[in-house]
Amino acid sequence: LQLDQASLTELKQLETKLLSEYGEFNSAGLNLDLTRGKPSAEQLGLSNALLGGLHDDFLSEDGTDTRNYGGLAGIPDARRMGAELLSLTPAQVMAGDNSSLTVMYQTFLFSYLFGPGDNSKPWQSENAKFLCFVPGYDRHFSICEEFGVEMVNVPMTDTGPDMDQVEALVREDNSIKGMWCVPKYSNPTGVTYSDETVQRLAKLGQMAPKNFRIFWDNAYAVHDIANVTQPLANLMEYCKQFGTEDSVFLFASTSKISFAGAGISFLGASEKNLTWFQSHYGILSIGPNKVNQLRHSRFFPTLESLKGHMQKHAEFLRPRFACALEHLKMNFANSDLVVWEEPEGGYFISVDTRPGLAKQIVAMAADVGVKLTPAGATFPYRRDPQDRNIRLAPSVPTLEQVDEAMKVFVNCTKLASVREAISSKR
Amino acid sequence: LQLDQASLTELKQLETKLLSEYGEFNSAGLNLDLTRGKPSAEQLGLSNALLGGLHDDFLSEDGTDTRNYGGLAGIPDARRMGAELLSLTPAQVMAGDNSSLTVMYQTFLFSYLFGPGDNSKPWQSENAKFLCFVPGYDRHFSICEEFGVEMVNVPMTDTGPDMDQVEALVREDNSIKGMWCVPKYSNPTGVTYSDETVQRLAKLGQMAPKNFRIFWDNAYAVHDIANVTQPLANLMEYCKQFGTEDSVFLFASTSKISFAGAGISFLGASEKNLTWFQSHYGILSIGPNKVNQLRHSRFFPTLESLKGHMQKHAEFLRPRFACALEHLKMNFANSDLVVWEEPEGGYFISVDTRPGLAKQIVAMAADVGVKLTPAGATFPYRRDPQDRNIRLAPSVPTLEQVDEAMKVFVNCTKLASVREAISSKR
Numbered sequence: 001l002q003l004d005q006a007s008l009t010e011l012k013q014l015e016t017k018l019l020s021e022y023g024e025f026n027s028a029g030l031n032l033d034l035t036r037g038k039p040s041a042e043q044l045g046l047s048n049a050l051l052g053g054l055h056d057d058f059l060s061e062d063g064t065d066t067r068n069y070g071g072l073a074g075i076p077d078a079r080r081m082g083a084e085l086l087s088l089t090p091a092q093v094m095a096g097d098n099s100s101l102t103v104m105y106q107t108f109l110f111s112y113l114f115g116p117g118d119n120s121k122p123w124q125s126e127n128a129k130f131l132c133f134v135p136g137y138d139r140h141f142s143i144c145e146e147f148g149v150e151m152v153n154v155p156m157t158d159t160g161p162d163m164d165q166v167e168a169l170v171r172e173d174n175s176i177k178g179m180w181c182v183p184k185y186s187n188p189t190g191v192t193y194s195d196e197t198v199q200r201l202a203k204l205g206q207m208a209p210k211n212f213r214i215f216w217d218n219a220y221a222v223h224d225i226a227n228v229t230q231p232l233a234n235l236m237e238y239c240k241q242f243g244t245e246d247s248v249f250l251f252a253s254t255s256k257i258s259f260a261g262a263g264i265s266f267l268g269a270s271e272k273n274l275t276w277f278q279s280h281y282g283i284l285s286i287g288p289n290k291v292n293q294l295r296h297s298r299f300f301p302t303l304e305s306l307k308g309h310m311q312k313h314a315e316f317l318r319p320r321f322a323c324a325l326e327h328l329k330m331n332f333a334n335s336d337l338v339v340w341e342e343p344e345g346g347y348f349i350s351v352d353t354r355p356g357l358a359k360q361i362v363a364m365a366a367d368v369g370v371k372l373t374p375a376g377a378t379f380p381y382r383r384d385p386q387d388r389n390i391r392l393a394p395s396v397p398t399l400e401q402v403d404e405a406m407k408v409f410v411n412c413t414k415l416a417s418v419r420e421a422i423s424s425k426r
Numbered sequence: 427l428q429l430d431q432a433s434l435t436e437l438k439q440l441e442t443k444l445l446s447e448y449g450e451f452n453s454a455g456l457n458l459d460l461t462r463g464k465p466s467a468e469q470l471g472l473s474n475a476l477l478g479g480l481h482d483d484f485l486s487e488d489g490t491d492t493r494n495y496g497g498l499a500g501i502p503d504a505r506r507m508g509a510e511l512l513s514l515t516p517a518q519v520m521a522g523d524n525s526s527l528t529v530m531y532q533t534f535l536f537s538y539l540f541g542p543g544d545n546s547k548p549w550q551s552e553n554a555k556f557l558c559f560v561p562g563y564d565r566h567f568s569i570c571e572e573f574g575v576e577m578v579n580v581p582m583t584d585t586g587p588d589m590d591q592v593e594a595l596v597r598e599d600n601s602i603k604g605m606w607c608v609p610k611y612s613n614p615t616g617v618t619y620s621d622e623t624v625q626r627l628a629k630l631g632q633m634a635p636k637n638f639r640i641f642w643d644n645a646y647a648v649h650d651i652a653n654v655t656q657p658l659a660n661l662m663e664y665c666k667q668f669g670t671e672d673s674v675f676l677f678a679s680t681s682k683i684s685f686a687g688a689g690i691s692f693l694g695a696s697e698k699n700l701t702w703f704q705s706h707y708g709i710l711s712i713g714p715n716k717v718n719q720l721r722h723s724r725f726f727p728t729l730e731s732l733k734g735h736m737q738k739h740a741e742f743l744r745p746r747f748a749c750a751l752e753h754l755k756m757n758f759a760n761s762d763l764v765v766w767e768e769p770e771g772g773y774f775i776s777v778d779t780r781p782g783l784a785k786q787i788v789a790m791a792a793d794v795g796v797k798l799t800p801a802g803a804t805f806p807y808r809r810d811p812q813d814r815n816i817r818l819a820p821s822v823p824t825l826e827q828v829d830e831a832m833k834v835f836v837n838c839t840k841l842a843s844v845r846e847a848i849s850s851k852r
Binding site for chain 1: 462464465467470473474476477478479480481482484491492493494495496497523524525527528531532535539565568569572573681685686687688706709710711712713714715716717718
């Protein structure tokens, strides 16, 4: 389907057909939801052993009584798990409570108020800006917005952010203090950063001010959907080569591995940065929930056991993603209506419509009972300058629901596109 | 023993005797610790059922799947528990993760950066000061210090803080934005605020600026040691009478009820204040660990069951406190060496030596292997202006260890006091 080559008559006929289909959806009384990047109940059930007991065995491997206060950096058993997820040494990792978002916020907060690392200037005192790769993760952008840190958009490519732009911006503007990265199965595009991208990011610390930090949110480190895993280069290894170890903070969690709301989180950084982090973190905490860390360490005794567990997740996710992608392919391959990435991991499918249509499509779908993530959510300040990106999240609905919701999405997208083509021909 | 009435000869004889005793402690190779206000392993064992399973029953009473994301305010089961602990309605309570310290920090942070409540000025913009009742809790003071909020000392009396001073300061100085309170079994004095004190605190909101907030850390709400409980007036009820409901934040946790490091925390406030809190809290969290909240709700189905549990804690604490207090009574009753409060709950015994001796006594005890909380720790900036307050924490050591440690404490206190009396007579 090439709208630009269709005649007005053809377009009008198509509109009529699509409208009749839309009417049928309207009378079907649908109630479907593709908004939420969270695990389904079946996926959560894979970890139900965590609900079970520690059988009065509450000592971590170094003999710590996990029930009591203390242990700001987390128990060694959990730090090792985080080190494996982030390809770091255990000494470069702290294990925390259920939310890596909270750890990212705290790292950002301490940098904002006190400066990241010893003797570095607080971001607050320097009108800090942050680079945001778009489309991206709304909760990253919300943290910047909360602190009044100005966000500068840089487009994503299929190898990661546009590194020419990133380097030029960092070189030219000293007020750029950092950037958000989801390096693997990026939210929402699904892109994994190429080796060259990782290398160039690691090198930024050489040209950036001392209080510059990359926030490396490796949220989908082991979250393959396909049968293969996309390789991701080791950021810290490149940093070592370039002498920029202090320019990066790394994050991960088990939220989409065990229980979304009751997992454990990890902060990775140079030992110098970790010591700095703890000097502020120690003001607000006497230590994380170590019992929950121990539960996780027992449930995932090795990285292999964890990876095996992730394959079971993939079995739930794979058919849902395949179904959604099949709808896109069947309807939009070789068309000029929609472009999308085919993710091999993560939780999202990112779709770009023709410019100016995303909001309208989301509203049309909502009107017939299909909730999609609000258009604009994947951009800073919720403003998609081209109004074309829509994030689909097929993990929670059943396969039948994904199928039904995608039919509606396809219909609304075609209808909005056809109408726009008609009005532009008039 | 009245040093002021003793002759120089008597004092010298006493010094010789005490020195010989001190020498014996020195050769005994002691390794004792009275520093930490935390539960003993036996106390933690009372809650070992929490290590056990939820038996695949992971739904809260409103049907929420506690394993997944969401539920910023906590599950209703847990909010009800917090409401009972804080004498509030469940709508006035949020349930959180393992640390009320973290919740206090966050409340302080949001007030500092954004102003507490809608349309109120950020503390940061007004050179905020805080009232600190002394002696008090070091971690409260550390939060003020971290943010550069100036601390103003107000002495504790046996009915709570000196309210005449508190009222005068709040009336005179608009930059005073709040105060830390531990209203029941206060840390470290053990004092419970009188009805009049609570009433006068509730009234402060009428004379204070709009962005003034009382931080009411009810850490020891149900933590009786004696067989009776000290009644504490209902702060929020008084606030209702005075129209000052928005002037207070209340905090509690199960840290010293279940597991010190793996309990749940509570924030209590007017619904208006809670909405405000969530507007900022939602930036850093997708929700607390609800599985742990559910575990706690199941383990303590009623307030009565929780209170019964606390009686078991008291059985472990009572002999340790009795032992420590007996040493003080036997040696210092009717003396001019030491004054102390006899706590009926909480975790501490607060001792005031003769002025200028606390640091010296703590150092002397350390030299023979008995660790005491650093002198000054109970004051802002770790500065006890009179250098006389020492906090004893007898919960963790065995009864025999408490006995031995107290012998050393008594000896060091007498020795330091006698030497000071000798040098002042010369």
